Amino acid sequence: MKTLLFNCQTELGIRNILIKDDQISYIGLGKSEYDEKIDCHGFTLFPGMIDTHVHVRDLEMTYKETWETATRAAIAGGITTIMDMPNTKPATIDLEGLRAKRLAALQALVNYCFHLGATENNLTDIEKILRKQPADVAGIKVYLSSSSSNEVVRNPKILEKIFLIAYKYDKPVLVHTEQQSILDKWFSHTSEKSIKFHSLIRNREAAIEGTKLVLDLADKVGSKLYLCHVSTQEEIELIKTAKKQNENVFCEVTPHHLFLNENIIPEVGNIGKVNPPLSKKIDNKALFKELLNGTIDTIGTDHAPHLKKEKEQSYLNAPSGFPGLETALPILFTKLREVISQDETLHIISTLFSKNPADIFKIEKRGEIKTGNYADLVLFDPNKKWKIKSQNFQSKAKYSPFEGMEVQGKVVMCFVNGIKYENQGDTKL
Ligand code: DOR
Ligand code: ZN
Ligand code: ZN
Numbered sequence: 001m002k003t004l005l006f007n008c009q010t011e012l013g014i015r016n017i018l019i020k021d022d023q024i025s026y027i028g029l030g031k032s033e034y035d036e037k038i039d040c041h042g043f044t045l046f047p048g049m050i051d052t053h054v055h056v057r058d059l060e061m062t063y064k065e066t067w068e069t070a071t072r073a074a075i076a077g078g079i080t081t082i083m084d085m086p087n088t089k090p091a092t093i094d095l096e097g098l099r100a101k102r103l104a105a106l107q108a109l110v111n112y113c114f115h116l117g118a119t120e121n122n123l124t125d126i127e128k129i130l131r132k133q134p135a136d137v138a139g140i141k142v143y144l145s146s147s148s149s150n151e152v153v154r155n156p157k158i159l160e161k162i163f164l165i166a167y168k169y170d171k172p173v174l175v176h177t178e179q180q181s182i183l184d185k186w187f188s189h190t191s192e193k194s195i196k197f198h199s200l201i202r203n204r205e206a207a208i209e210g211t212k213l214v215l216d217l218a219d220k221v222g223s224k225l226y227l228c229h230v231s232t233q234e235e236i237e238l239i240k241t242a243k244k245q246n247e248n249v250f251c252e253v254t255p256h257h258l259f260l261n262e263n264i265i266p267e268v269g270n271i272g273k274v275n276p277p278l279s280k281k282i283d284n285k286a287l288f289k290e291l292l293n294g295t296i297d298t299i300g301t302d303h304a305p306h307l308k309k310e311k312e313q314s315y316l317n318a319p320s321g322f323p324g325l326e327t328a329l330p331i332l333f334t335k336l337r338e339v340i341s342q343d344e345t346l347h348i349i350s351t352l353f354s355k356n357p358a359d360i361f362k363i364e365k366r367g368e369i370k371t372g373n374y375a376d377l378v379l380f381d382p383n384k385k386w387k388i389k390s391q392n393f394q395s396k397a398k399y400s401p402f403e404g405m406e407v408q409g410k411v412v413m414c415f416v417n418g419i420k421y422e423n424q425g426d427t428k429l
């Protein structure tokens with residue numbers, strides 16, 4: 001099967017792209033034979049997005065999300081590869097957990113790989129898995145504090161051992177940097193436990209100190225360090241400095257930490273409860289500046305679906321996180337287009353949301369529109385204006401802190417390994 005995407009706006013300029021079966025077989029201005037021709041005039045063609053940070057759930061939490069619903073959401077959002085986090089039930093911390101996840105993931109409609117969870121007592125399991133060099137393990141995830149019932153690594157000696165294993169097997173260590181001891185201190189110091197004080201209770205000091213700790217460790221050990229969801233000005237400044245001397249430091253930012261802050265909390269309540277918390281306007285500014293400057297390596301959605309009912313519980317009972325797969329690309333496109341040209345926007349999105357994730361996590365033949373690469377492509381209408389309506393989400397989590405936001409740019413069609421998915425109406429597939 002040959003599909004010709006005719007007259008696409010790409011990073012290289014206007015091009016015709018030929019998809020043959022699951023691969024890109026031609027990029028150029030000439031003509032070629034085809035079975036189907038799609039006129040892409042006026043549309044932009046992105047490489048499929050690669051999301052480094054997704055909580056698919058499934059297994060014992062299918063009520064929150066399944067591989068099918070999460071990957072439908074991914075396609076609606078232009079995301080053709082997802083990396084799943086290990087804080088599932090059962091957790092992906094040993095062979096058994098990995099086996100269960102592999103089975104569940106067979107429902108996936110997009111490409112995927114897994115992050116393995118490190119705990120204080122599973123180092124032999126991790127080594128056992130990595131020794132067999134499974135191609136589907138992307139990185140090793142460490143939580144320095146509990147967030148949605150994860151196993152926490154508090155002991156610095158064990159943390160160092162985890163970094164050493166990661167170095168030995170050349171896998172990035174991904175870190176949720178909020179440190180438990182600092183969270184505990186602020187929790188007991190804050191008398192009123194309410195969503196209004198979430199960013200005080202889960203104080204920024206926790207992520208800042210955790211970032212310092214793992215930057216030092218990465219320097220000492222030499223392993224690849226991937227800092228998840230950087231949320232404060234202080235962290236990004238520390239990272240910027242560290243990157244000058246250590247080329248193995250990488251960092252991710254989420255759309256919500258870039259574009260939302262605690263000022264929305266009175267309006268959205270627990271819908272806006274997330275870890276690390278939504279911070280301040282100065283943090284949005286600093287993160288966006290460093291995104292434009294090239295300090296930030298990747299966009300990760302931290303898609304963290306929970307039932308709306310669960311989010312409506314009291315502050316302490318409501319789980320943290322919200323869906324993000326379907327909103328990330330249009331929001332990013334909208335916000336970038338407000339300050340830079342369409343060409344620059346295309347370049348930044350393609351780099352941070354596709355090329356860099358592929359490079360950092362060694363995803364082969366994806367992350368770029370290139371002859372011989374798999375045909376993971378996103379046809380995008382850069383002029384379409386629409387409003388985010390979570391009732392139309394493919395995800396089971398039908399709410400969003402971005403609810404009602406007017407955005408410009410919409411996924412029209414998505415190719416995953418050459419298979420075509422068309423979006424109809426409001427992110428409906
Ligand atoms: O808000 C969050 N939700 N932060 C995390 O670190 C975990 C995530 C989840 O799994 O729900
Ligand atoms: Zn996290
Ligand atoms: Zn997460």
